[in-house]
Amino acid sequence: MYELKEPGGKSVRLEEGTAGEALKKLGAGKGAIAAILNGRAVDLFHPLNEDGEIAPITAGSEEGLDILRHSAAHLMAQAVEELYPGTRYGVGPSIKDGFYYDMEIPGGITEEDLPKIEKEMRRLAKRSIPVERREMTKDDAIAYFREVKNDPFKVEIISELEEDKVSLYFQGNYADLCRGPHVPDTSWIKHFRLLSVAGAYWRGDEKNVMLTRVYGTAFADEEALEAYIRRMEEARSRDHRRLGRELDLFSLQPEGPGFPFFHPKGMVIMNQLTDFWRKEHVKRGYSEIRTPLILNRDLWIRSGHWDHYRENMYFTEIDENPFAIKPMNCPGGMLVYKSQIRSYRDLPLRMAELGMVHRHERSGVLHGLMRVRCFTQDDAHLYCRPDQVKDEIIGIMDLCDFIYREVFGFKYSIELSTRPENSMGSEEQWGIAERALKEALDERGAEYRLNPGDGAFYGPKIDFHLEDCIGRTWQCGTIQLDFQMPEKFDLTYIGADGKEHRPVMLHRTVLGSLERFFGILIENFAGAFPYWIAPVQARILPVAGDFTEYARKVADELRAEGIRVEVDERDEKLGKKIRDAQTQKIPYMAVVGEKERESGGVAPRERARGDLGAMSMARFKEVLAEEFSPF
């Protein structure tokens, strides 16, 4: 006899049975896909063998979706096994928005095979094949996968597990190593879709074989699945590469793979961004420098880049001497620091640089403006005394928060990355540096994720990540603490004691790469940029050819106020002009015709609000002046 209680307080006594039956008796079975029994997630078909607390995991919940998707991955693997005998299986987890399975499929597959697999999945689902869990010893499991399944990947995974016992899930002939829980039978998986096929290295290591990864997704109901598909389609329409072309912001040409071209309208945005950036940095006590793109190779050997970053660098020659194109701004910045004797009174010294860097990226990783081979970092190097480090870090975090959240309204996440392999410096220095970053994060009360082993080769870092339109996150801001460079370059300042001391150096960016940040701006606003940054802020639309002259006069008057304005002089109907201005996502249109010319006014239209009604020029200027601007 077992007594099960649900969190609400209800309880039930059962002679025997399963977790699912207990939930049903408690009236909590509806929508359940699995259960939590004494804090452990279990299958609904888990046989009861203890008293305790039980609660349902519903299919719609995050945890439930996770289980559903994991089961969908199993179903897909089962379908692949039916269709492609001899397939071997890597891992098949649920992920954000779906699931995947990495498989070694004899003969391989392409996206054209997905409908066939999906069909087989539906066939198997319809048959309501029961899912069964079996625990066995590690040795038995290894033997099973080696001898029955001939699957070296599963054998490898099991061999490395710590536990003595492992659990296997069976459905029909298909078996998989899995912790579970899973749905009770295959018919529970109804609302799914296979999405794409890709290559993926076994265990994520490029030295290993490449498996075929099939991505898919599953939801608790058809509406949620369709909503997801729609969302992905809508996301495609705001892809920065597409909008970059449609709005004539930038282009990428085969002549320069990874080297973007910025068109006039794109440059307006870049310039607005940097104008704002400069003003904000002045306010926050930064000075600005600029260092050369090409510097002697010895500098890079000295900085450690030759040893740690050579693969990503471009090299050239001047008068038969070796030079390198800078992949980072720090060595140049340090030469500026060293150009004179520094006093403790100068510290903290904050030197910013909009530095263009070139990095050799492998051909397969390029992605619009998000991942390029030449980009402009909104870099800064801060030199300070050890006791100033924490406040400086907090100051940078404030600046990031201000720009991301207050100015642009972005959500962001923070990561703390610690010492990587192949790094410079002592254990002790890294310890101090990592603790300093942690303290600053804690003091500011920032939430962050730990990312062990992902620091720069010269120091640990705090990274700020922003999201693109389909949920991929991109690193933008970064704060890196560096004890190495000041050492390598023998940076000093004269202390109050008259002696030389070693400054601590912080590298940081806020926007990260102007190019990437621009890409994120495009996607975030779907091309409908805020007024202050919009390439064209207002377009004047004469109702007919007769009013072109007046339209030009209106444009001139606005232009004199510094407003970015243009006139649609084409011989088209008003409806067409409005439509085109809307498609170009121009914030304001100003219609002018007989009435406006008579009164000397305009009839403005705002892209989201529509017709604002006729008004005087003075009033229109006021309306424009009321628009948000961060500077």
Added chain:
RNA sequence: GCCGGUGUAGCUCAGUGGUAGAGCAGCGCACUCGUAAUGCGCAGGCCUGCGGUUCAAGUCCGCACACCGGCUCCA
């Protein structure tokens, strides 16, 4: 770099071995127009490049380049 896919007009795409097409954009003409597409006409192509198969290649094969989705790597 690796796996898979794609490459035809400025853009989006038809064209499955036999004379290169459409819509939008562009240009011209007419219309003189009031809040999301006026009509008619014209022009626009080394079908990514280089090789090969074939009487014949946009179409089939190979290589290269670029791009797309992932993996690894990264701002």
